[in-house]
Amino acid sequence: MIVDLASDIRVWLAVAVASAAYLLRPSKAPFPVINEYPGDYFNKRALKEAQDNVRSLIEHGFARYPDKPFAIKVPYGYKIILPASLANWVKSKRELDHVQLVRDEYFAGLPGFESQTVLHHPDEYVKRMITTKLGQNDSTMPALNTALAAAIDDLWGPSQDWHMLNWHADTMGIIARAASTVFVGPEKSSDPEWLSLVQDYVLSYFGAVGDLHKYPVWSRRIVNWFLPNASRCRRLQVQARVIIEDVLSKRRAAVNKAQVEGKQPPVYNDALEWGQKDPECKHHPADMQLALAMAAMFTTSEMFRQILIDVARHPELVQPLRDEVKQKLSTHGVTVAATSNMVLLDSVMKESQRLSAPPAVVERAVLKDTALPDGRVLPHGSHLLVDATHLGSKDVYPDPEEFDGYRFLHKREAGDKSSSFVQSSPDFLVFGAGRHICPGRFFAANELKLALAHILLKYDIRHAEGSGDGKPWSSGFFAVVNPLVKVEVKRRADDGAAEFLA
Numbered sequence: 001m002i003v004d005l006a007s008d009i010r011v012w013l014a015v016a017v018a019s020a021a022y023l024l025r026p027s028k029a030p031f032p033v034i035n036e037y038p039g040d041y042f043n044k045r046a047l048k049e050a051q052d053n054v055r056s057l058i059e060h061g062f063a064r065y066p067d068k069p070f071a072i073k074v075p076y077g078y079k080i081i082l083p084a085s086l087a088n089w090v091k092s093k094r095e096l097d098h099v100q101l102v103r104d105e106y107f108a109g110l111p112g113f114e115s116q117t118v119l120h121h122p123d124e125y126v127k128r129m130i131t132t133k134l135g136q137n138d139s140t141m142p143a144l145n146t147a148l149a150a151a152i153d154d155l156w157g158p159s160q161d162w163h164m165l166n167w168h169a170d171t172m173g174i175i176a177r178a179a180s181t182v183f184v185g186p187e188k189s190s191d192p193e194w195l196s197l198v199q200d201y202v203l204s205y206f207g208a209v210g211d212l213h214k215y216p217v218w219s220r221r222i223v224n225w226f227l228p229n230a231s232r233c234r235r236l237q238v239q240a241r242v243i244i245e246d247v248l249s250k251r252r253a254a255v256n257k258a259q260v261e262g263k264q265p266p267v268y269n270d271a272l273e274w275g276q277k278d279p280e281c282k283h284h285p286a287d288m289q290l291a292l293a294m295a296a297m298f299t300t301s302e303m304f305r306q307i308l309i310d311v312a313r314h315p316e317l318v319q320p321l322r323d324e325v326k327q328k329l330s331t332h333g334v335t336v337a338a339t340s341n342m343v344l345l346d347s348v349m350k351e352s353q354r355l356s357a358p359p360a361v362v363e364r365a366v367l368k369d370t371a372l373p374d375g376r377v378l379p380h381g382s383h384l385l386v387d388a389t390h391l392g393s394k395d396v397y398p399d400p401e402e403f404d405g406y407r408f409l410h411k412r413e414a415g416d417k418s419s420s421f422v423q424s425s426p427d428f429l430v431f432g433a434g435r436h437i438c439p440g441r442f443f444a445a446n447e448l449k450l451a452l453a454h455i456l457l458k459y460d461i462r463h464a465e466g467s468g469d470g471k472p473w474s475s476g477f478f479a480v481v482n483p484l485v486k487v488e489v490k491r492r493a494d495d496g497a498a499e500f501l502a
């Protein structure tokens, strides 16, 4: 009998599957789990709550365990939630790592995801370029300004009658064209093929990340080969390489020709050229382009949409914003000084960010067992986030549900140095914290302010009736702009924009 069983391949298969299931079982949560329910044997309710109601789970968790860590069950694991009081501690701990987190959660290292691999490469080349060249660079303002003018004209049109925007495409299109002018340069920044490729890549990449999360951790390196979004990323990456290599070979030819003819060679001022000129840059230029697009376009477009919704829902802010924009542009021209001095617009943007922030921020992977200040241990391999629900708490912000465009301006005027859009503080970690704080936030702020300056001066804007309440939706640990909202615009008869934005 035993001999018969031992020679039956099905028995060995069953043993192998059972052993794999045991070895690969999710580790036990090291802290109390907040979304465990009696009778929920297959975690159906737990995972639904984690997907739809993470904010309530976190609030409930801290009501039960004030200022103490707890865990939330998610597909194939747990997330540990730390109280906001530990934000500075998290920021300072090198064992709590962002790069490993990106490998685990955003799949840097998978084929087709080279954008993410390059962005988080140990040489930190792309980050350095963003910080040193892209941030607040006056020399890129004329190109950014021209691109925004053209993109908004093309996408929002000249009609002086109210018309509905093709909301998603028209907002991402504006951001993609503005950013591309500084990333890829003049040849491709308004080329429909390239713009569609980068936007397609960004959407496919985030789609693929979502798809992969539905599969057990151990299987993701295999299933990515069969998932449509991941396959699309691989295809688009190959196409991007062909297009960018062609641009570079034409640039080289133009320089050679100018030299032969004794003329001044063309000068380029974009990320493509910065990388080419820098002997330290070891990455494929197309992968860097996709890396910049992936980091910049989705995040900035989402922020752009939320700010537009908030401005449309608060018409009382429009005239003061227009006055400020005109005044700063006429004093400083189209420069970083002008956008930096648009302090009411800055306050409106930060208020939009406060009310659309995710409920937990600064996600990190634990590289080795790490003791919390109270002695309890964060186990190696676990993932944690820091609570950010206080951004909607009346203890921190009076009338927290109200959109108050002047909120952060008043704080700034009262001397609070952390109240500007790009500033991070232990209370406001929406751009992250510590070594991995978003290096693109200065570029994003500048680009958004210039885009909004064009829009405020050139268009009236309103929230289409009956199209949702404008409040963001929750999707797992993310907050996304309410997809039901629709926005209408009409071109102003006499916008006078040319005078200020020339």
Ligand code: HEM
Pocket: 098, 099, 119, 120, 126, 127, 130, 134, 292, 295, 296, 297, 299, 300, 303, 362, 363, 430, 431, 432, 433, 434, 435, 436, 437, 438, 439, 440, 441, 443, 444
């Ligand atoms: C409003 C727009 C943006 C938002 C809300 C945003 C948000 C974030 C957040 C939350 C992080 C993680 C920080 C952490 O965990 O400590 C991050 C990282 C990053 N962001 Fe942004 N970002 C935006 C725009 C941009 C832009 C325009 C760029 C590039 C031009 C960019 C490049 C990056 C890079 C390279 C990282 C990784 C930093 C690292 O690993 O050290 N971001 N961003």
